[in-house]
Amino acid sequence: MKTFFKALGNLFKRPVTVKYPFEKTFIPEDYRGVIGFNESLCIWCHRCESACPPGAIVFSQDMEGKQRYYYNRAVCIFCEECIRSCPKEGALYNTHQPAQCAVKEDNINNGWNILFEEALQSRAAYAAEKKRLAAEKAASAKLQAEKAAQVSKE
Amino acid sequence: MGKQYEIPVGAQHISLLEPLHFKFTTENERIVDTAANVFYVHRGIEKACCTKFKFRQVSFVVGRVCGLCSISHTTAYSQVAEKLVKIEVPPRAKYLRMLVIELDRIHSHLLCLSHVAENSGFEALFMKTMQYREAFMELLEAVCGNRVQYDFAIVGGVARDLKPTVVLMIRERMDHFRHQLEELIDIFRNNWTLSLKNKSAGAISRDDALRLNVVGPFARAAGLAIDVRNETEDLLPWKEVGFTIVTGTSGDVYARNLVRLHEIEVSMRIIENVLDGLPESALVTETKAFPDGEAVVRIEAPRGELFYYAKGNKTQVLERLKIKAPTFSNISAMVEGFQGSEYGSAPAIIASYDPCLSCTAR
Numbered sequence: 010m011k012t013f014f015k016a017l018g019n020l021f022k023r024p025v026t027v028k029y030p031f032e033k034t035f036i037p038e039d040y041r042g043v044i045g046f047n048e049s050l051c052i053w054c055h056r057c058e059s060a061c062p063p064g065a066i067v068f069s070q071d072m073e074g075k076q077r078y079y080y081n082r083a084v085c086i087f088c089e090e091c092i093r094s095c096p097k098e099g100a101l102y103n104t105h106q107p108a109q110c111a112v113k114e115d116n117i118n119n120g121w122n123i124l125f126e127e128a129l130q131s132r133a134a135y136a137a138e139k140k141r142l143a144a145e146k147a148a149s150a151k152l153q154a155e156k157a158a159q160v161s162k163e
Numbered sequence: 164m165g166k167q168y169e170i171p172v173g174a175q176h177i178s179l180l181e182p183l184h185f186k187f188t189t190e191n192e193r194i195v196d197t198a199a200n201v202f203y204v205h206r207g208i209e210k211a212c213c214t215k216f217k218f219r220q221v222s223f224v225v226g227r228v229c230g231l232c233s234i235s236h237t238t239a240y241s242q243v244a245e246k247l248v249k250i251e252v253p254p255r256a257k258y259l260r261m262l263v264i265e266l267d268r269i270h271s272h273l274l275c276l277s278h279v280a281e282n283s284g285f286e287a288l289f290m291k292t293m294q295y296r297e298a299f300m301e302l303l304e305a306v307c308g309n310r311v312q313y314d315f316a317i318v319g320g321v322a323r324d325l326k327p328t329v330v331l332m333i334r335e336r337m338d339h340f341r342h343q344l345e346e347l348i349d350i351f352r353n354n355w356t357l358s359l360k361n362k363s364a365g366a367i368s369r370d371d372a373l374r375l376n377v378v379g380p381f382a383r384a385a386g387l388a389i390d391v392r393n394e395t396e397d398l399l400p401w402k403e404v405g406f407t408i409v410t411g412t413s414g415d416v417y418a419r420n421l422v423r424l425h426e427i428e429v430s431m432r433i434i435e436n437v438l439d440g441l442p443e444s445a446l447v448t449e450t451k452a453f454p455d456g457e458a459v460v461r462i463e464a465p466r467g468e469l470f471y472y473a474k475g476n477k478t479q480v481l482e483r484l485k486i487k488a489p490t491f492s493n494i495s496a497m498v499e500g501f502q503g504s505e506y507g508s509a510p511a512i513i514a515s516y517d518p519c520l521s522c523t524a525r
Contacts, residue, residue, distance in 0.1 A: 025294050035301045039326070041308030062220035088223050088314040089322060 041087040042106040046078050050100040057091035057101055066091055069128035070135045079128060081121050083111035165191045170506065172513075174203050179513065180278060181520040189506050197501045201494060204524045209484050217479040218244055218454050219318050226314055228486065229522040231274065234260075234267045234313045235464035236486070236522075239471040241316040242398050242462070247454035247475045248318070253444040256320035261399055262437045263306060263315050264462075265430040266333075270299040271465035272380075272423040272430075275517040276351070279420060282510035283360035288350060295343045298336045305329045320447030330438055337431055344427060351420045358417065365500045365512035366415040375496040379467020379489050381516060384422045385414030391463035398460065404436040416508075416515040453477050464489055466517050488522035 027034055044066075053076050058066050065085040070076045085108070095101045111117045173184035182203035188196035208228055212221045222244065226237040238260050245252060277292035300310050306329055307313040307322075315322055351357065367377070372385040382389045390408050392401040409425040411418030454475025462469050467489030474483040497516050504512060 025297075035304065037305040037308070037329075039308060039323075040304070041314075060219070062216060062223045086223060086312065086314070087309065089308075090220070090223070090317075093317075093322070 045102045045104045056094045060090045060094035067128040070132045082108040083117040194501045197498045202524045208525045212484045231271045232464040238316040239462040243460040243471045243473045244318045246458035248452040250448045254442045255444040259321045265433045268465045278514040282514040361416040364416045364508040367500045377496045378492045380422045384411040384418035404433045419515045490523040
């Protein structure tokens with residue numbers, strides 16, 4: 010009898026399920042979501058890159074020394090380790106928004122791996138170029154100093 | 164003696180949650196012999212932790228070992244790494260770790276109970292338990308920022324603080340859940356339909372449990388008082404927050420259900436005590452040391468004793484990390500437990516073992 014009344018009561022209750030894509034599910038205010046980046050505050054120390062467990066952040070550098078930040082939301086595990094390691098407050102921040110799904114066009118696996126390698130190579134190339142220029146500069150300075158010494162001797 | 168039949172179950176089967184293979188030898192419905200194969204999901208996480216990732220990053224990698232006891236793995240690893248770099252965790256971080264472990268235990272036990280109900284053929288109870296579990300998933304999301312991957316414990320402390328609004332939310336939901344838990348205990352204890360599949364099914368005696376090295380609710384249901392929270396006090400102060408051990412007597416599916424339900428009560432008490440007496444301190448102890456030496460940590464995951472061993476060599480990358488999951492200890496008893504039961508109740512028995520094979524095979 011008890012069960013019967015319970016069953017009758019259930020007829021007039023609202024369903025406990027949520028029609029998910031049409032209705033929003035519970036998301037707290039401080040949800041761990043996509044990482045945002047503020048370029049004007051960044052001091053380009055690359056600490057976030059070395060702290061990131063899955064390797065979702067990488068910096069590339071062109072030959073003029075201009076650096077660029079790349080972030081892959083599909084590789085990111087939203088652990089906030091980059092934000093904790095960042096020495097400059099506000100340069101990296103959590104947007105508290107869930108990430109969009111990755112689609113085929115994003116090419117997250119191969120595309121990201123290629124980009125990651127290229128970014129590391131671009132930084133190495135810039136460092137090598139800088140080293141070469143510094144060596145050239147040092148050599149020319151040495152040459153000039155020797156010339157000046159010769160002139161003063163004469 | 165009748166004719167014997169061999170019935171394979173798994174690795175893909177409608178009543179199984181995980182890739183697990185059993186081969187039952189049955190004689191007129193009764194199981195007389197069982198063979199198990201559990202290593203279908205080897206992922207090489209231990210190797211990856213020792214080669215690809217720095218020791219601070221490993222706590223996020225081991226969180227992915229298991230989806231249900233993610234926080235137990237992260238906490239255990241964080242503790243073992245803290246032993247290697249020789250730092251002490253702030254008291255607030257310890258309490259917050261306990262809070263999340265207990266919330267996780269509640270949702271994991273509710274999941275197991277719901278699957279026992281489903282595999283016993285009680286679909287409505289499955290829905291009900293899952294509905295109650297959803298409240299705890301949302302609590303965990305509010306505390307940690309994500310439903311499944313908590314990433315809460317990091318080497319040296321915890322990642323986030325507890326907000327006052329979240330504390331209120333936890334208290335509110337717990338008050339609400341207390342009545343729901345009473346209802347669940349009533350159904351699991353007194354329902355006649357459920358008792359047909361659960362009582363005296365998959366029973367294992369106390370001596371067998373001791374001999375076969377069983378851990379977790381499986382052992383406690385057989386009357387064996389084994390709980391890491393009862394034994395260790397150095398890393399997390401379990402006794403301080405009111406932990407008491409729960410044991411059963413009969414060792415069957417029914418006893419396991421009740422042990423899990425009463426453990427949820429204990430977990431709720433622990434959570435309330437943690438919220439009442441949360442000490443004020445920093446969240447993380449910072450260090451620049453590298454791991455050196457060897458260390459061992461045991462922790463009580465929802466399924467039993469979780470064991471971590473790590474060895475460092477003064478570099479960023481660990482030399483060795485060994486994970487022993489609770490299900491691994493229980494495999495031999497899982498095979499033993501089927502003896503003499505009816506084949507029809509095998510799905511319920513499998514669910515009541517609460518096997519977590521992605522933990523076991525790593």
